[in-house]
Amino acid sequence: MDPVDVLTLREELIEKATALHPLLAKNADEAEKQRSLPDENFKALVEAGMLRLCTPRRYGGLEAGHRTYLDVVAELARSGCGASSWYGFILNMTDWIVGGMHQEAQDAVWGDSPDNVVCCPLTPSPGWKARRVPGGVRLSGEWGYTSGCMHASWALLGFPVLDDADNIVDSAVALVPMSEITIKDTWNVIGMSGTGSNTLVVDDAFVPDNLTMDMSGPLSNNYPTSHPEEHMFLSDPAATFWTCVHPSILGLAQAALELTQERMTAKPKPITYTFYQDATRAPSVQFNIAQAAIMIDAATLQARAAADEIDAQSRTGQHLAPADRHRNIMRSANMVRLCRGAVDLLLDVQGAGAFALANPLQRIWRDLNACSRHGFNAAGVKHEIYGRSLLGADEQQMTAFR
Incomplete structure (x- = not known):
């Protein structure tokens, strides 16, 4: 796609x-x-095309690129509804995985509609x-x-691949229609409750080879897709x-900042146990909101730099050099840390009133803290990956995605 067309599509x-x-x-609660x-x-x-960002254009999708995906999904979160934005993340990125699979897998999912939804639990429970x-x-x-399983037509199930001695030698994904799956109601949480992230139960489902993919292929730049011209699906998987x-996380932090600005400036709010009748006059409040704003700004810049680098890499047909990949992974860890810290500062600005159920900030805070603990947001692992890279100590295979 022409760069001008990419920007136009992103803006639209x-x-x-x-x-x-x-x-x-309105529907967040x-x-x-x-x-x-x-x-x-x-x-x-x-209807707005928010779930076709990573669907191939061959099927009526948008194939919009990773930077556009970032900006659009963050914008959904800026509404204050973390669950809606999370749908934008999980369902679009599952489409991205399917876009690199065999043609038969893509036809099965999108053959009759680009709006078919695939949920994607990558880790099975013991047993x-x-x-x-x-x-x-x-x-x-x-x-x-x-x-997203409550609205899905398919599930992309991840599972380890074992050798004859039951050693893990690879990981794989398999497409299973939701008609062959039972949903167990297990999602009782205080953050991201609206995502309906329940448990899928599968009982001896047969999956043909052309609806599966070993992840060692994409991780070694060997994709089953027969459309290598579709660069978005050739981005470095790790x-x-x-x-x-x-x-x-980025969009929720932006929502928290805007909400705090609105509430603090709508009418004077005193600071309890002080002589301040208007909290906006207090240097501590000014400092905290300024610090929160610049932390979110820094997080935005790092997130966009990471997405832009992935888009540029995907057009080359080669994976990122390890040092570049590891730096990009660390950018993600840092932007999550910045956003979480910024929202904590905004809670200090609003005070105990931020935890009233009528105040959307408490829900934003809970949602952000929940989704920032997703396995792919594990800051400690990302720090370890980047630290090993910087020190030349990457001999230990602590994760396949590195």
């Missing part, structure tokens, strides 16, 4: 995401109560089974934390996985 999609803010904000995204929100996301049979694999087990989870 951001405008569409912004236009959804009133609806998403309802999403929490029903522990799943309201159908009204899901329908609005579909799972994967048995090789002629022509495919048979899967059984439970997959928890499956965001760099992409570690950075794709943070757009919701």
